Amino acid sequence: MEQIKPYKPKHKIRIVTAASLFDGHDAAINIMRRIIQATGVEVIHLGHDRSVAEVVDCAIQEDANAIAMTSYQGGHNEYFRYMFDLLKERGAGHIKIFGGGGGVILPEEIKELMDYGIERIYSPDDGREMGLQGMINDLVERCDTAVPDLEFPKGKSLENELEKKHPNTLARLISLAENRHEEFEKFLPIVEKEQGSVPVLGITGTGGAGKSSLVDELVRRFLIDFPDKNIGIISVDPSKRKTGGALLGDRIRMNAINNERVYMRSLATRQSNLALSKYVSEAVQVLKAAKYDLIILETSGIGQSDTEILEHSDVSLYVMTPEFGAATQLEKIDMLDFADIVAINKFDKRGALDAIRDVKKQYARNHGLWHTSEDELPIFGTIASQFNDPGMNSLYKMVMDILVEKANSTLNSTIEVTQEMAEKIYVIPPARTRYLSEIAESNRGYDAKAKEESKIAQKLYGVFLTVASILEMDQEKAEELFLDKSGLNEEEIESHIKNKESKELVNLLIKEFDRIKMHLNPHHWEAILKWKEKVNRYKAEIYSFKVRDKEVKIKTHTESLSHSQIPKVALPKYKAWGDILQWILQENVPGEFPYTSGLYPFKREGEDPTRMFAGEGGPERTNRRFHYVSMDMPAKRLSTAFDSVTLYGNDPDHRPDIYGKIGNAGVSICCLDDAKKLYSGFDLSSPMTSVSMTINGPAPMLLAFFMNAAIDQNCEKYIKENDLEKEVERKIKTIFKDKGIARPDYYGELPEGNDGLGLMLLGVTGDQVLPESVYEEIRVKTLNQVRGTVQADILKEDQAQNTCIFSTEFALRLMGDVQEYFIEQQVRNFYSVSISGYHIAEAGANPITQLAFTLSNGFTYVEYYLSRGMDINKFGPNLSFFFSNGVDPEYAVIGRVARRIWSKALKEKYGANPRAQMLKYHIQTSGRSLHAQEIDFNDIRTTLQALYAIYDNCNSLHTNAYDEAITTPTEESVRRAMAIQLIINKELGLAKNENPIQGSFIIEELTDLVEEAVLMEFDRITERGGVLGAMETMYQRSKIQEESLHYETLKHSGEYPIIGVNTFLSSKGSPTILPAEVIRATETEKENQIKTLQNLHKREASEAEKQLSELQEVAIKNENIFEKLMEASKYCSLGQITEALFQVGGQYRRNM
Template sequence: MTKEIESKYEQWQDETLKQVIGKYPERKPEFETTSGIEVPRVALPRETDYLNDLGFPGEYPFTRGVQPTMYRGRFWTMRQYAGYASAEESNARYRYLLEQGQTGLSVAFDLPTQIGYDSDDPIAAGEVGKVGVAISSLRDMQALFAGIPLDKVSTSMTINAPAAVLLAMYIAVARGQGVEERKLRGTIQNDILKEYIARGTYIYPPKPSMRLITDVFKYCREQVPNWNTISISGYHIREAGSTAVQEVAFTLVNAIAYVEAALKTGMQVDDFADQLSFFFACHNNLLEEVAKFRAARRIWARLMRERFASQNPKSQMLRFHTQTGGSTLTAQQPENNIVRTTLQALAAVLGGTQSLHTNSMDEALSLPTEKAVRIALRTQQIIANESGVADSVDPLAGSYLVEQLTDEIEQGVLAYIRKVDEMGGALEAIELGYIQNEIQDAAYRYQKAVESGQEIIVGVNAYQIDESMELETMKVDPAIEAARRQDLETLRAGRDEARVNALRSQLDTAARSDTNLVPLFIECVENDMTLGEICNTLRAVWGEYQPPVWG
């Protein structure tokens, strides 16, 4: 800021601002973002090293985007996260969404699948098909993608602890369709560290879990080069109550841990880093969210170049999927959620996302209905085709406030990274409970602000109405569970049991060695070994993770 601007600013404060504030006080004594960053009354020009801090789209440090033309070339991938009940019912929803203009699939799995149990396991009782699709065998996966050519769509699978097994099933389905592995495009979440932090769908202890992740890195580098081998997820960290700064910081410390784990196996950073992807939430504070995405790109580019000596620009690109904030949706006045989702989707686009899921208005009440999910998809399509924001790359660049927020978020994130480094890294910080406690404290502060009325949630703590719930909701037929048990009984009765037993023994031996397990997983599922049988074999070797007790 020049001395002339500084002088004029002081004059404005004395001669113009003071008169108005004396008569009409501002709404709050101070204004802050959700991360506690002070929002200035008027943002002013800052001294900036443009080429070093911003640069141009598609070039280091990628602050302004990972592609030179961004959405002027093609829109982000429009994915609607979907899956419920049986594979056949979910397949029908996928076909519907593709007909409505969706450009990529995003698979939600039910809770038993997420933690490696078959639908007929006693522990799965009451949860089969409830929060996602139930997948226990290759036959289920074949039904899930029936009539969907896997060389023509990009598929994202939200699966973590058993991610390598579900990827094996997907590869086996592609082979059955006659599709080469090298032509497959998509992502598996495969991010176990955030499960220990925020979500809880872990199975194994950290060491074997990290081994599964690096096995996927190695296999896909050679066999499935267009696949994103991990989606390092801030989304669930944010949904657990973190601030925007914490979301980026803890996502990146996890990413550092994955890079270091891969390097320890003998891989070179540029052998795998271009297949890493990220997943963030987008909440309601539009300008903070835009700045968050821009800061995350710049930090990651510098980490990869300066800390890990990456030489490949593709390894330095933070490519990310965004989902609008599920925790921001309300059961009260659910139509208001359409507005919230629109703001969040707009922020993600202005922030340069590569792919986007928009939540449906009814998700605080149930799985989304067909109408609600269509409105959510139409939200993306209207932003893309009617708003004009996709016509210029990084359209908010140069905004005094956006650049200030980008810089301040960056500094906050780097402070957390230094703190976690001092503890020895992400795994150590998780074991100490540091990351979890930081998120819990942030969630507590926010909840107190809501309860005091300091934070307004329209329809919840302000502008309430008397309402009766007339919104159509979706329910999963409880008969699905019995049908799934019958399917698995039929599968086991018809398979080569001797071959399955031999593979179980082979898997037990391989799990005790450093053999890459992915090829064996493919062989297991192709011979009708179930997800639960594979995961239970590994449980017997590696045990299950037990979270530490703090304080």
């Protein structure tokens, strides 16, 4: 295929790029913005999860030619239409809108959106026909127009527009200055006449010093400090000399600028080797004419000798990091001669204290401040990435004070600061950053020891066989007669010696045996002695063992149609002690360390590892689906998918960019009543019910909803058991009568199998209708009983999936608070986190990387919880894992390798007990291997992946539906997906054996290979400062993207054959299949959700305000947030809680 050359634009083009609201799929838009930039365009990149208002505000302030969006999470029809309407309403209808969303946006929807006025929506077919560069060329060419004239509404003048700080006018004036300067000069007299006395803060520094985050933190404090003041920001980034394109990337790091009192404009330098645009002076003039109260001018990254910023600012702030090299390098930095203030950002880096000392000395020398105390120098250590950093507080106060002093500013700050220095709130203590390499060393040490012990055992075996041979006895009988705890039974041997010569030789051999045995671990000798007993236990008809002090009896064999006795667990027929010991130490039977072949001696009968996955529309629709998919199944294992509004911690709303996503691609849950309806008719305290919730950012809130729903179910059971229905009904009626609001209801008919359990207390909680002591007893009992999992894996979100909503440190604190609460309340059967590799694999990682990153995240949680003083034996059992299963060879062993690495580390490195050593995991067949071509073939891939998982003894399994590549699964496709598991478990003969892959040469080879590959990855992560250090440099993201690109390249070229996709095509060429119908939430469901929310807000208005205030107080005092959430979640909606926690914990800061 001929390579398409980039289009060469005739004008300077500016394009805003982003992914839509509640959409974390940023890989595609990242690729697009790179190609757009390389085609000579100035790109203002906003990243993922952007509302229409944010994008439109940005496009207007930046005077963009166009907006380019991706939308992979549904709601695109409303989103793009709303964007078009809002641009028109805001007087910016000339800004073109482009979009794409793979197969999510259907052909007829593309046509409707383009008919509505969207410039172009690109489809997968466009991509195939035009290629990426071809699509971008089309987009850029459509935008290649000159900057329009500056026009005013009828009866308005430039003076009026400047006075109102009208963003369209300000933006166009700056664009005219940049592109049509002679046109700008016509307005210059008015701009100059309107100049106010506005202070300008110039911020400059080296590239990568974190200037954008620092500016954002200054802006956040300014808006709090001065509630009635406005701030303007001009941010400059370098242009590429080769293409003329530029990445204007400061906005992506900023959260505080999304405020009507902030105007921000990004400029490209449009010249090489300079830190400022030629037109900065004009841009500053425009903002002064609009009488902003403060202007911040931020330069692009500079070298040692750049001081341009001084010409344009009243006060200058130089931002650097501790990593400047030797102290002599400071003598070369010109800005240390001129800067009014210096910030040493990223103060958590090694050597920060030495760095600030050296900078203070150099600054004092440069400014001749020989007699000034170091503490009085305007030099601050800051960690701008850390929420409410004391160093940032001190820096902000100094900036405002110097602006008053030097620029005659009237901005007298009232913010109070402490004398604390910036100090990193460490998730992992610095002394523990080598934890992954320590684990790798410990595990390798175990393996080396196992090998050495096996060699010793093999030598003993050789000596023993010689003795048996001399005494003319077979091995089995000799073992029975001659072996005991101490070694060889000399008396018994002597009684079998027939002549003197033999006696002398045997005595020598016994001495040699004793000498060798001294080097063998006594436990290992005991294991050898008990081997035959172990074999016989599995040969016996019944095998009995204990689970939590309860004896369990299991039949050891099943009978085939041919009357063959098929063992559930097959043991090796090894005779040699070295082989036996090596097998015990590295493999062993299911249920015994190192748990390579499984966690429990036998699989639980009557409970196949099948999970029932659902999530669509409102809670009622998903409840009906749950009852449908679990019908006639003894165990109810419900997996819940949430809509993107819920995933990002928001409430349903009529606002179009939210409205379109309510109940699409997941269930809408915004309050406790929704959770009650969602799981109604399922006994959440039954040992046969377990619930999995696929939620991360707002996981603690959804978990609190779930726990309270379970508690209220048991309150309902208590009410019925004690004939209290009438009394409780009176109380409930009184509550609603007093509030003047109708009681919430389950919308529609209850499905078959739903007995209404959980619906009696809609709108109230058990503590409102039962005595306090009764409620408390029920609460404690329920928390001990509930079974399930909440995903809540925030590290994986940052690395792969992008549904982080809080700052990383705060999100981890919430996870720790949940786990602490679980320990205190003895929540033993519910997993506080599902450490997930699935999404890492779906983002493109290969199986080894998926496993290594997932386990490394798991060990990071272990280290964090230990640093908080938790007992590993108490939190270890609450950790679970979640993997993806593809068709690569490594997937055949992903579970056994995970179990082996985890158990060795927990036992050998952390000294954990057996229960904590067990790695429990859920596995899901690969979504990435579902293709939109020849979709019937997807079930074949899924079957093979399910076979891998079942043979590897997974704890639970979800099989994807074949049509998920093109639509939300139908009831028919879900039934087929479940049948895959059932056929393997019920019909496939070999699956009657529970360790079928054990003993295979290739499986053993693969296990060792993957295990070592994972340990090597641990070492690579350690080199980057552990998991959190590697995340800072985006190591995990980069590696995932590289591996994704490798797969896509081989798939595209055909080197990696995929049947029905790039080879073995049908006579029609195996085209992409379009869905016959798309399942989406109905208007009625959306309205019901908004009505539920509005009723809650009205019903609990005063109590919610009190609860939210108390919740924030708990967070500020560093008390357990989840404990308070359990109470607040009874009265507050999801969005209310999210907003309240943003104010005390900080929002997630996006990365490029």
